Structures are given as C-alpha cells and as structure tokens.
Amino acid sequence: MYYKRCFGTIQKGAGLPSWVKWTHHSEGETHCEECLMLDGCWFSKRNAPPCPHHPYCHCTLDPIPYAVVFGNASVYSDYGKFDPYLFNTTGLQTHNKEKLFKEWGYTVDDARWLQAEIERQARERYVSGQYELGKLNMFGQRINIRVTIPKKDGFGDVSFVTGWMVKPNGQIKLNTPYGGK
Ligand SMILES: [Zn+2]
Numbered sequence: 001m002y003y004k005r006c007f008g009t010i011q012k013g014a015g016l017p018s019w020v021k022w023t024h025h026s027e028g029e030t031h032c033e034e035c036l037m038l039d040g041c042w043f044s045k046r047n048a049p050p051c052p053h054h055p056y057c058h059c060t061l062d063p064i065p066y067a068v069v070f071g072n073a074s075v076y077s078d079y080g081k082f083d084p085y086l087f088n089t090t091g092l093q094t095h096n097k098e099k100l101f102k103e104w105g106y107t108v109d110d111a112r113w114l115q116a117e118i119e120r121q122a123r124e125r126y127v128s129g130q131y132e133l134g135k136l137n138m139f140g141q142r143i144n145i146r147v148t149i150p151k152k153d154g155f156g157d158v159s160f161v162t163g164w165m166v167k168p169n170g171q172i173k174l175n176t177p178y179g180g181k
Contacts, residue, residue, distance in 0.1 A: 017129050018045035019069045020061035027058045035059050037140040040168030042069055044129030049136055069170060073127045075119045076167075077174035082111040086177050097178045105152025114149070118162055118177055121147040126164075126172055134163065141166045144179060 024031075024039035035053055042064060043049070051061050084090040087108040088098040101107070106114060122145045125131060134142030143166055148159040163176040 016066040017069075017127075019043065019064050019066055020045045020048055021064045022048070022051065023060050023062050025058040025060065032057065033138040034136055037138065038136070038166075041141060041166045042073070042170045043166070044131075047129050047131065047133060049133060049141060070127050073123060073170040073172075075123045075126070075164075075172050075174070077115055077119055077177070079111070079115060081174055081177050082115050083108050086114075087111055100178070104149070104158050105154070106149075110152075114177070117149060118147055118174070121145070122162060122164065122172065122174075131164075139165070142175065143172065 020043055022035075022038040022041045022043065024035050032054055035057060038049065038053070038059065043061075045061070045063075048061055051057070051059055053059060085093060086097055087101065088095070089108050101110075101114075125145045125147075126143070131143040131145045134144050136142070143164050144161045145164060146159055146161050148157045150157050160181055161179045162174065163179040164172040165175050167173055
C-alpha cells in the first residue's frame with residue numbers, strides 16, 4: 001500500500017529490491033526446454049535460478065527497474081483450483097485439504113474470498129522477493145509463497161504454502177492453493 005501511494009517516488013529511493021529478467025538468446029541449435037520456459041520471467045536478483053543453467057547456456061539475467069516489477073507483476077488463479085478442487089465439492093478428491101479448511105472455519109462459500117486473498121498476498125510477497133524457488137522442469141519454474149489467513153471460528157491465524165508457476169513478464173499462476181504447512 002505504501003509503495004502504491006508513493007509510486008512516483010520509488011525509483012529514486014535507495015535500497016529497493018533488485019530484479020532481473022531471464023533472457024534466452026538463440027545461439028546455435030541447442031534450445032534447452034527449461035531455459036525456454038524461463039525466458040522473460042522476472043525474479044528477485046537474490047532469489048533467481050542459477051544462470052548459466054547448463055553448459056553452453058546463452059541465457060542472461062538482465063536488470064529490470066523495480067518500478068516496472070511493482071507496477072506490472074500480476075497473479076492469476078483458476079477458480080477451479082478452489083471449487084471443486086480445494087473444497088472437494090464433487091467428492092472426487094482424496095487430498096482431505098477441505099477438512100483442514102473446515103477446521104479453520106472455511107467452506108466453499110468462502111472460495112471466492114480465499115481466491116482473492118491468496119492472489120493479493122501472493123502478489124505482495126512476490127514483488128517483495130518473499131518466495132522460495134521450487135522445481136524447475138520443462139513445464140517451468142515453480143515458486144512457493146507463504147500466505148496467512150485468520151481462523152474464522154477461533155482466535156489467531158493459520159499460515160500455509162501456496163504453489164505457483166512463474167510466467168513471463170511478471171505473471172505468476174497458481175498451481176496449488178494449499179501445498180503444505
Ligand atoms: Zn540457457
């Protein structure tokens with residue numbers, strides 16, 4: 001919120017997070033599938049996948065202004081990840097995650113709120129560099145982001161890890177709304 005209000009001044013500030021954009025350069029005939037998936041993805045410089053990624057990798061990590069990251073980072077989640085998947089409204093899931101959420105006072109009636117809240121927190125943490133790098137493979141680079149929600153029927157909060165796929169140009173896409181404690 002602070003940064004949003006002060007958007008016009010953040011470029012002048014010192015100590016802002018450094019961000020980089022993974023850039024794949026086509027040289028020769030080797031096109032590593034993983035490098036192609038990383039092409040155009042944005043990472044906090046301190047929390048970027050190691051580059052070069054493999055022998056003869058021509059990829060580079062190019063600096064991007066934090067203002068661009070802050071102004072353009074976006075999150076996307078498919079509602080189906082919450083209903084039917086998370087809240088198991090079809091009864092077809094065996095993950096039992098809906099039972100955890102029920103303990104915390106959440107049902108499918110909260111699915112829209114939960115989706116919006118997870119997206120909000122994930123964007124905030126991502127642009128702050130508060131994520132953990134997960135598995136990278138031919139489908140892309142995963143990151144984990146911790147979110148916190150209040151217990152609806154009790155006191156205190158509960159926090160858990162959400163799983164995301166990094167997409168080009170500052171987008172992250174939800175893989176799993178509950179990936180563990
Ligand atoms: Zn490469």
